[in-house]
Amino acid sequence: MEQQLDYKGFWEWFLTKERDFYEIVKSRSQEAIEKDFFDHIASRLSQINEGYYFLTGMSDDSTAELVLTADGEIRNVVFIEELIEAAPQLEHWKFTALKPAMDIKNVNVTMGDYQFIKDNIFFYSNEQEEYPDEIDLVFVYDGNVGNKDAITTGVCIFLDNFLGELNFATQIDTFAVIGRDQAQKELIPIEKLKDFLLWREREFTEKYKTVKRDDIEEKFSILRATLGNEKPLIACMNLPLLNYEAKASYPWISVLKFNYNGENNDGLPEKEDFEKLGDIEDKAVEDLKEKGYLYIGRETADNSKESYFAGKDFREISKVFKIIKDSNPEYNISFRIFKDKYWQYFKYYNNAV
Numbered sequence: 001m002e003q004q005l006d007y008k009g010f011w012e013w014f015l016t017k018e019r020d021f022y023e024i025v026k027s028r029s030q031e032a033i034e035k036d037f038f039d040h041i042a043s044r045l046s047q048i049n050e051g052y053y054f055l056t057g058m059s060d061d062s063t064a065e066l067v068l069t070a071d072g073e074i075r076n077v078v079f080i081e082e083l084i085e086a087a088p089q090l091e092h093w094k095f096t097a098l099k100p101a102m103d104i105k106n107v108n109v110t111m112g113d114y115q116f117i118k119d120n121i122f123f124y125s126n127e128q129e130e131y132p133d134e135i136d137l138v139f140v141y142d143g144n145v146g147n148k149d150a151i152t153t154g155v156c157i158f159l160d161n162f163l164g165e166l167n168f169a170t171q172i173d174t175f176a177v178i179g180r181d182q183a184q185k186e187l188i189p190i191e192k193l194k195d196f197l198l199w200r201e202r203e204f205t206e207k208y209k210t211v212k213r214d215d216i217e218e219k220f221s222i223l224r225a226t227l228g229n230e231k232p233l234i235a236c237m238n239l240p241l242l243n244y245e246a247k248a249s250y251p252w253i254s255v256l257k258f259n260y261n262g263e264n265n266d267g268l269p270e271k272e273d274f275e276k277l278g279d280i281e282d283k284a285v286e287d288l289k290e291k292g293y294l295y296i297g298r299e300t301a302d303n304s305k306e307s308y309f310a311g312k313d314f315r316e317i318s319k320v321f322k323i324i325k326d327s328n329p330e331y332n333i334s335f336r337i338f339k340d341k342y343w344q345y346f347k348y349y350n351n352a353v
Contacts, residue, residue, distance in 0.1 A: 005048050005079065007086035013044055015088065022092050025056050025064040041066075048083065049322070051076035055099070065094040072160075074169055075337045078315040079322075101164030104191050109158045114143070114150055116158040122180075122187035125196070131342050133207070133248040135200055137175040140187055145179035152177040163194065171197045173339060208249040220297060223349070227301060231267040237297035237349050248341040250294055250310040254317050255345075256284070256324065258305045259332040267302040277331070281307050284324060291316045296346065310343065 014021075017040070024037045033056060045052040051073050059065040068084060070076040077098065084097035109116040120143050126136040139155050155177045160168050180187075188196070223235040244250075258280075260273045269277060285295045288309055293316075296308040311317055314337045325333040343350075 005082070007048065007083050010044055010048060010083065011086060011088055014041070015090075018090060018093065022064050026058060028058070045083075049076065049079045052080065052083075059094045063092055063094050065096060067096040067099060069099050069165055070169075072165070072169055074314050074339075075318045075321070075335065077166065077169075078318045081315075099160060099165040101167065101194075102161050104162050107158055107161045109154055109161070111150055111154045111157075114147075114154050116141075116154040118190055121155060121158060121190040122183075123190060123193055123196075124183070124185040124188055133204055133341050135171065135173045135197070137172055138183070138185075139175060139177045139190075140180055140183050141177060142180045148177075151179075158190075159193075162190070163197075167197070170339065171201065173341060204248070208246060211246045211249050227267075229302070231302050233299065233301035234268065235297060235299040235349070237299075237346075238295065239349070241294060241296060242343065242346055242350050247310070247343045250312055251339050251341040252311045252314045252317070253338055253340045253343065253345055254293075254309045254311065254314070254321065255336045256281075256307045256309075256321055257334050257336075258307075258328075260303060260305070262303045268300060269305065277305055280324060280328060281305075284320060287320055288317060291320075293317055296343075297349075308346070 021037050021040075024032050027033075037056065038054060041054065042052070051070060053069045053071045055067040055069065057065060068080045070080055081097045084095050087095040104118045107116075107118065120141060122140040122142065123137050124140070126138060128134050128136060139159075141151050141155060145151050156168075163171065218238055219240050220236050221239050223237060225233040225235075227233055258277055260269050260277065262268050262270065262273075264270065268274075281298065284307065288311075289295065291311075293309045293311040296310055298305060298307045300306075309317060318337060321333075321335040325335065338345075
């Protein structure tokens with residue numbers, strides 16, 4: 001299942017405008033950058049995929065830089081990486097995929113009355129006995145924490161810049177932001193965070209590098225339930241797979257959601273949709289298994305069907321799901337990809353194992 005996105009077409013168009021765009025960025029006029037640069041590339045990029053965001057500025061006196069960012073949405077990362085990989089070499093341009101990590105001395109985030117710098121942010125780690133591989137961090141802001149939302153946003157922006165966009169999105173499983181008076185452990189300076197995360201990553205890689213998943217016999221069970229609105233829910237889940245001991249080696253959970261009209265069938269798909277949705281899912285399962293993903297099962301209820309997968313990575317499945325979404329507009333398809341080392345998303349079904 002392959003799809004060629006028109007990266008080449010975008011860069012051919014960019015080449016026809018690059019001198020004008022360079023002068024606009026060099027002018028440092030925010031109004032001109034927004035109107036005469038960002039608006040133009042936004043329109044073109046939307047023809048390739050949704051979810052492209054961008055930053056620009058002068059990398060040095062003679063080089064303009066365009067940074068494409070996924071704004072934290074992991075499912076769009078691969079499309080940004082591929083687009084930048086296809087970029088031409090231009091004398092006065094630098095093209096960057098995702099916000100890069102910065103020297104912590106240069107990370108200074110100001111939001112209204114709040115400032116976020118290395119001297120007022122600390123962290124510590126929570127160890128969870130039940131989930132030993134989970135990286136659960138507490139970030140501590142040393143200052144006025146009256147506006148919790150602003151503090152959380154500011155710390156996230158700080159981390160996005162300090163760690164780099166991809167590392168921030170992939171290296172931390174869960175986190176909380178608190179004030180210093182709420183801290184329950186010794187505070188660690190934030191500049192030590194990168195080393196801590198690298199150490200945990202090495203530890204994790206070492207633990208699972210020799211783990212090879214035995215081919216567990218696929219044994220799908222049909223489970224039925226009734227929703228609060230009295231409509232039926234039917235699930236088909238590979239329960240033995242949910243018992244897999246090394247779930248953390250497949251930490252990326254993906255949910256592919258189809259919407260259909262089941263109003264005349266108690267929220268379940270009628271025969272034509274049932275067969276077509278089954279065909280779409282069967283092809284996806286076959287393709288993704290070849291790419292090393294695990295098929296966990298599906299759930300159908302209340303005019304929608306969700307298919308569940310687990311993988312070691314999020315890039316290939318993003319591409320497969322995009323093809324399915326673009327090829328079947330009648331089902332208003334959406335998908336989510338998130339990190340869940342212990343497959344807690346399926347806790348309800350774990351109880352049925």
